Amino acid sequence: METTLIDQQTRETETEAIKRVIAAMEHSQQNELPEAFVGLFRADAIWTTGDGRRLTGRDEISAFTHEVLPGSMGESTATYEVQDVLFVRPDVAAVKARAQYWTLGGETIGDAGAPLYVMAKEEGRWRLVACQNTEVPTP
Secondary structure, three states: OOOOOOOHHHHHHHHHHHHHHHHHHHHHHHOOOHHHHHOOEEEEEEEEOOOOOEEEHHHHHHHHHHHHOOOOOOOEEEEEEEEEEEEEEOOEEEEEEEEEEEEOOOOEEEEEEOOEEEEEEEOOEEEEEEEEOOEOOOO
């Protein structure tokens, strides 16, 4: 099987678009906006949460998000940083990020996370398709 290569300018443009999606995810979480968060997923997306719960489809993701997000950022916040983007095809990317929860005073909470997001570009918009949140224990 041969992979499809994309030129450097396209790679940079699409990487910035993907980073905007991850920034929107961070914003929606920090500001407790469940609809904005859920809107980033494709309708048939799958997501394994940090505690190992598998959610299938936007409806399940929405129900979970509406249950856990409101009120969760009252005493903390979370940040997400894109570390690597691997284009499987020009319209499909594997995105490795670093996630961290913080107190409002700027102290870390728990170990960092290492989520992996598979994203697809459909109708000009990058969407989350398959996501796995993984905590990385401190050695």
